[in-house]
Every structure is written in structure tokens, then in C-alpha cells.
Amino acid sequence: MRLRLSTDSIRNASIERVEDLSGQALSSCYQCGRCSAGCPVVDEMDLIPNEVIRLLQFGQIKKVLRSKTIWICASCMQCSARCPKGVEFSSICDALRAMVLRMRLATPAVDAGNLSRVMVSKAPQMGVVSALRKLLNG
Amino acid sequence: MEHRIGVFVCHCGTNIAGVVDVKRVAEELAKYPGVAYSTDYLYMCSDPGQNLVKDAIKEHGLTGVVVSACSPTLHEATFRRAGAAADLNQYRVEMANIREHCSWVHRGDKEMATEKAIKIIKTMIEKVKQNEALEPISVPMTHRAMVVGAGIAGIQAALDIANAGHDVVLVEKEPSVGGHMAQLSETFPTLDCSQCILTPKMVEVSQHPRIKLLTYCEIDDVSGYVGNFKVRIKKKAAYVNRDVCNGCGLCIEKCPAKTASEFDEGLSERKAIYTPFAQAVPNQPVLDRDHCIYFESGKCGVCQKVCPVDAIDYEQKDEFLDEEVGAIIVATGFDLYPIVNIGEYGGGDIKDVVTSLQFERLLSASGPTGGVVRRPSDGEIPKEVVFLTCVGSRDPEGHMPYCSKVCCMYLTKHAMLYKHNEHDGQAYVFYMDVRTPGKDYEEFYQRAAEEDDVLYIRGKVSKLFEEDGKVMVWGVDTLTGQKVEIAADMVVLGLAMVPSATATELAKMLKIQMNQWGFYSEAHPKLRPVESLAPGFYLAGAAQGPKDIPEVVAQASAAASKVCALFAEKEYHREPIVAWIDEDECAGCRICISVCPYDAIEFDDEKEVARVQEAICEGCGARIAACPSATAQQRNLTDDQLYMMVSAALED
Amino acid sequence: MKIPYYPGCTLHERALDFDMASRECANALGVELEELPVWTCCGAVFPLTTDSVMDILAGVRNLAxxxxxxxxVVTLCSFCYNVLKRSxxxxxxxxxxxEKANLFLKADTDERAEMESYLEQDYVGQVEVLHYIEMLRDVVGFDKVAKSLKTSLKGLRVAPYYGCMLLRPKKEMEFDDPERPTIFEDFLETLGCDVVDFPMKAECCGGFQIVRDEETAIACSQTVLSSAIKRDADLIITTCPLxxxxxxxxxxxxxxxxxxxTKIPVIYFTQLLGIALGIDEEHLDFSDNYVDPRPVLAGKKLV
Structure with missing residues (x-):
């Protein structure tokens, strides 16, 4: 693996878009990894949270938008609460999903028309609505 | 008088010239009324730059100089000396600050910055035009120093001053000298025993003929000014007559009341009458009335009964001593950031999560476990020990934003000493960066990893919690991108260093500056690192910022040498930029007396006028603003001067 | 005393037990929860991106x-509380x-005729959003709660589970210490319970991920449960239907x-309050619970 860095590759328009949409400054992250250390769903992620931010610091937006991680985040905000630099990774995830959905880059992680009957009839509405908004709403 | 002012515009490398068009500034000002000479130069503070000023004064017969460069706190003294060397009265040399006040804050707008620089310089030209030639005020000086705090910083500073031939009063609030260094086990990077290198110095301060050691004492009040401070010291009631006590220790042995030992960081108990540790200096006990049965219930009195020399005195009261000194070194040290604030690490409720100072006690041969590392919960020897750096440090969001500087090194030492103790055990250090900038430090770190198999893991731990008798560690290794979990037997927190709890109160009493975190501020971060901005006060040790022992000792010696330099003169020479009162005009309303923060104004009852004591006046200007008849003026900052300066600034 | 009450969709539909128990308890404490005559879904999640004004409207409209x-306004569901408070x-x-949100509100049409005059003034955040537990502490007072108790819960080991949405983001919620919250502990002590402090009380249950992938959410929930079970809790209380x-x-x-x-019952905190206040079990309704809490409660002679 080799990464060639240059001014243009680091600060591209997509990265600025992530910062705008999430309200987070990517350069604030000093890669301590605490977001990953406390994440309850990190086991399933292909990129752990600090890696997502690191890739964004390098301008590697494509890798990040293709990752499973952004769909696995449960928005528990533990990463944000413990970040020593005040970076909210959960907000960055929200922004990244919004970008994928708005640009129709991937098939959404849930199919609203194909939810299980149990889910539709038994689960609390707040759960279904929040999942659909988090995972389908750009 | 015809004004012949010289203007010297400094580039400060690109600091100023990168923003301000210095050539244009020099040219514009050459045309300004009263300016006889105007030029620019790359570094005005350098030797050629200063010579430029000196030569111009002689060649052009200058009556005043405006050096347009950085802040006067940095180089005013430099250029005043240069002026004096060319026979220009030093108080006719002024600085126009076009760096901090202009180029550094207007990087985005060069045109505006240039205009602003011109205006700043014009105001100073108007000031210099009316500056009087003044001479420094000479005041008598007490050649005796006070050192506040008797940790390693205070001890070193006191010894250096005393060995240079001056008397020193060394004040310590605890019952013994030694500070935190006395608690440490072994010291990095040489692993020499802390007590072995410290205790001889502790004894030396207690026996030095020029050092008056006042333990269990606090500063109560400070008045006066550099060269002539009056300090009131509270000698706290120890309920032990220290003139009589022979330190036999019988009272301690027989005392039935126990409480947590501060010296052992709560890991052992001490008696209500106690010395903090066996090698305490002085070796006389004090009685802690909050934990004494006699003071609680009127019963007991065992210590008094057993004392062979009748030294116990339950009626003893706090006493007050007055000391006169010429200079004061503050060396009040540090505390650890409170563990209770770190909720994600249990906030102090998980028994086997200990602070770095607690771990020092566990490693110490004189500690509660005799130098064998044992878990506080069950006394077992831990097999998996996790060390966390940056706990409360480098955390602007929740705790302290700064790096505490020594944690990387002492945790490495902890891990290494633990491994020397327990060869089968495993030590893990979670780090963000391993910072080893000191002589032999990097080698020490590498040794820990290579020879003692300390496993360094790059990542910050998110959470610690108890589970099945272990401390669960939720960490991460950012290098491989994995969440890391360790079931540890013990966890050691490298907590941030913060100024000692009493530092802020003392700073307010002494009127010395602190930064926003309560560390004492030095007069200049590079060039005056051991002086406070307030004259006569010097800084040593961790009270000024986190630092390790070698650095503390170096700084303490530096502070001592500054005090010795001050004492090298018979009298103290101070700035003559002080207030004065026209006695013919003064109505005797006394308003100025009520506003002066330095008590520098006396009232002449006979003439019914106020009079300034020049030796005390700091030239703050408060009384000048307050004077209803404008009879009070500041030398070289008169109302007339201010008017002309403001006019110059507002001119189109 | 009447206090405006926003139930939210879930309490209106699938968590009727929570709604009923909470109203009954309030009545017993002399508080009438006065349901807003008109309300809509709050949106369940706070806007995901900063460029969205539309997404905040549901919350703001209900506040208006x-x-x-x-x-x-008092609410119970953690999600509603989170959305309303942050909005x-x-x-x-x-x-x-x-300004933008108020422009949208003004454009709302007359299907909400009975409330039409609410639009006369801009909504500027004048309403204070309270969680029911805050109402108990700050409006009713835990001391008054203590005086109204009919049954002692002494000996019942209860683990309070906070979850995420009450506590985080900490600067916006300002609900309690996000690492070591105590409000539910104080509440449980008021009821006389033995409080079981457990390290997972503010860790995530998996939340909405249950909809995408059960495995993910169940793993999270299991971590939470086993931590409480290990500490010998008899039951867990929560305030979030999800x-x-x-x-x-x-x-x-x-x-x-x-x-x-080992199974462990999980109930709403107002159901437990109801037992302590001596409210008829019928009004607390444990019929929906998968793990029936009644055997545990019966063991302590509480039902």
C-alpha cells in the first residue's frame, strides 16, 4: 500500500463538505483513538472511528464513504462525550451517511419496504422512525 | 527646545516586515515634525542594530529616540542602555510596539497594518518630545531572601542563596521539608533513590547557619516592595513546644488515634500526633487536632502523659512572626489533578486504580508495602499492570489542555521498576506520544521496551471498570486499528500536574501573575523565565509549570542567582516613572489615598496635601485618573503628553 | 398542579403501560399531566446535518x-426528551x-385550527423541557415523593439504566454527569431500594441498530444486562421504550x-414508583414485558 499526498489531495471539496455538514473540525483530531476505545459497536466496523477521521485528514473520502462503519454507528455519542478534543465522531458519521444518500452512492443499509413484521408491529415507533431517519434520510 | 527625534523601525526578521511596509514607515516618519532621523533595520536589537541607534544619536544630535519594534517588556531595557551609552538620558528612549500591537494581529491587511504602525510611532514621538530626563530612584534594600515552599525547588534555592552569603527564611506549610520528591521511590533516568539524594539536602537546610527554617508555617500577609518586603507568617499551632521537643517519638508510638497518611497518599495510616515520615526534617511531631481524641472529647491526653520533656501543649495558639526580606522566591509546587474528576476511570472509587504518587509509595522501600507492589484491594501482587499517560492532560475539552511533561518518563520508570520487582508480570503503557526530551531519557524509554518488555500501546483508554476482581481496560491500538481490552490487576493513572491548592491564594496576596490554569507567570517565556513581572518575586519549580527534578533544580539555582544579582547592589534602583503631586495645587481631598493599591501616598497633616512615596509608587496611574483637580501627574506620562499622543493617533 | 405533557408517539401507541403508569403516579403525587391538545411526532432524532432547518421543525412545532x-413541558421518552431539549x-x-423555523411555523395551515393563535408570537425557546424524573425532583420534590410512599421497597436490588439519550451530548443535555449520573440513584434511594451501581449504566443498548441488524444491538444489550446481573440486581429500570x-x-x-x-426483568421507572405508591398493579400493566417482573416483586411481597 502506498499513499501519495499532495496539497490538492488533502484539502478537497468533499472534505470541506464533511466539515460543513457535521459542524466538526477534522484537524482538531489528534488521533488518540479514544472514540474507538469506547465504541460499543466497534467489533463490526471495517474502519474504526479514529481511522475514519484519519482517512478524512488525508483527503481519502472515497474509502470512508464505502466503509461499513458509517452504517454501524448507533449514535450513542459515547465517542463524542469522551473526546478530549471535542470532536463528535457520531456527527461526522451522520454527515457521511447523508452524503452517500444524497449522492445515491450506495444501497441504503435498511430497506424500508422490507422490514420484518415483528419490527413493524411490535418495536417502538421511535426505534423504527429513528432507524429510517438515520439510515435512509439524506 | 528644538526636537530632534530619531525613529528606528525594526523588521524583526519577517515578524514585522512580513506585514508592515517598514521602508514606507521609515520614509513617512522622516517627514514628521520634530523627526531628525528615520531608518529601518533587519534586527534592531542585534549589536549592529544597537550601534545604529548609538551612532545616530551622536551623529544627528538626537534629543529623543523611538524604537519601533516589539513590546517594551522585551527590549525597552536594551535600548535604554543603548541610549545611555550614547549619552542620551535613558528615559528619552521609548518603544513603539508595532509587533504585538500591529503586525501579529493584522496579518491579513498589510495596508492597514502599515497605516496603524505609522500612527503608533507618531504617538510615541509625541510622548518622547515631552519626556523629561530622569534618573532611577534609589531605595535601601534588605539583603535577606524568603523562599516559600521547601520542596526540592525551595531547598535548592535556599541553599544557593545562603551559600552565596545571604540570610534566607525558608517557609514550609507542611510539618516537614522535602515536598513531593520525598515521596518518590527512584528517579529517572538514573534510578537513583529519591530519598538518598534528597535527605542530605533536607538536613543541610535545617542546619545551615544562614537559613531560618520555618515549617508548619504559612504566609499570612505581605506588604512593601522589592528590596523592602514585610512578611507576616502564621506559625500554625502544633500543640508541641518545638523549643523543648527532642523528637523521641514516644507520643507518636502511644497515640491511639489514626487517620489516613497524606505522605503515603492514603495507602497507610498515621497517628493524630505525627511526623509525615521517618526521615522528616525537623523530626518533631505536630498534632493534627481534627483527628485527636483529646480535642474531640476532652479525654485521652496520652501524648501529654508520656512526653518525657513536657513538650505537649494543648493550649498552644497560632502565632504570628514578622520577617523583613528584600526578595521572595515562590516555590509552592504542584498537586495531582483530582482523580474524582475522571468519572470514566471510576473517579477514585475503583480500589486498584491508583494515582502515580500512590504507585511511587508502593514502589518505595519506605512505603506501606516495603517496596513490594501490592494491590490496595487485597494485597495481592499484580500480574497485569496498566499505566495510562495523559490522564487529565492534553484534554482541552474536559480537563487540562497542556502536556504535564513528566508523565511519559515517570510511567516508564514505574513500568520498569514494577518489572524489576515482578519478572513474570506484564506492564502495559497506553500513550499518545512518548515524550522523552531530556538527556538520556530516550535511551531510558527504549530500555524499558527492549529489556523489560514493557508493551507500549498507542491509544487513549476510554473507560475503566471493575469486573470479577479485575480492572477492565477499554483501550485501543491506533497503529493496528483494534479496540484493546485488558483485564488488569492494577491500573496506574499518570494524572496531570496542577498548581498546588494554595498557589492561587498566595499569588493574590503577593500580587503576582498566573496563567489561566494557576501556574505562576514568568516575566518573559524565554528571556526571563525565573522572574515574575512583579519586581522582587522569583519563581522556581512546578509552581511555574510542570517539570521534572533536573529542570526544577536548574530553575531554582537560576532564581537564586537572580536574587544574588539583586543583592549585589547596596541599594535598589527603580523606575522613576511614578506619580508626583503639585503641592501648591493639591486640595487635600485624599481621594488618591483611597484608590492607591500600593499604599504609596502619605498625607501631610500640617500642609494638608498628599505626597507620593516614590520608593513605593508603581506608577499604575490610578490616582492620576482619580484626582479631581488634575494636580497629580505621572512623570513622562503627563496629561499634556497623553493629549498630544491621542491627537497624533486620531489625526487623519 | 397541572403540567403540560408531551407523550410522543411511542407512549401513545406501543408503550401505553409507561404512559399509564406515569400518569397514575403523577396523580398520586398531586400532579395532573395535561397532554398537549395537539402534538406531532418529534422526529425521533435530532437533525443529522447542520444544513437542515426542516429537520428541526417537528421538535420546535411541539415546543410552540x-x-x-x-x-x-414534561416528557418521558428519552428520544423525545433529547430531540425537544436540543431543538x-x-x-x-x-x-x-x-428565524427560519418561525417562518415555517407561520406557514402552518389551519388544520390545526384549534391552536391557530399559537402562531401569533415567535417561538424563542421560552419553554423549559423537563424529563419526568426532573419533574419529580425539582417540581414535586423527592421529599414529597418519600412522604407519599405506601410500600417500602427495602431489600429490592434495582439497577438504574440511563442509556445514551438523556445524558449525551453532555453540553446540550445538561441532564446529569454523563459518566457518573446520580439522579436515578437518588430516586431509587427515595423509594427505599438497594441501588445497584453498575458500570454499564450509561453504555449503549444498541438503539436503533436493532432495525438494521439484530446481532449488533443484542450484543450491546447483553453487555449491559450481564453487568447488572453480575452485581445481583433483581431488576433494571429504564425510561426509554427502545x-x-x-x-x-x-x-x-x-x-x-x-x-x-439468566433473565432479568426490565421495567419503566414509573412502574416501580407506582408499586411504591401503592397503585393497583392493573394500572401499571406488566403484561407486555417478556421477562415478567411479578415473580421478583412477589418474592419481596410487593405484588
Missing amino acids: YASRMGDK NKVIREDEEKR CLYNLDRKQKEMAKRVKGF
């Missing part, structure tokens, strides 16, 4: 309704979003997966 009825903060602090769904209903799946899995 509430402002017609008083200076406070309110945006309206208070972000002038641009406040947490309850993940922690209670999914124990069926956990039991299938883990050999020797």
Missing part, C-alpha cells in the same frame, strides 16, 4: 404548542435557525444463544 399552555437550545442560541425493547424483549434471543443465560 407547549408554549401556549405554560412555561414547561430548544438551537432556537435559543441560533438566530438564523430561529432500551426496554432491546433489553427486555431481546432476552428471548439471548437465552437461545447463551447457555445458562
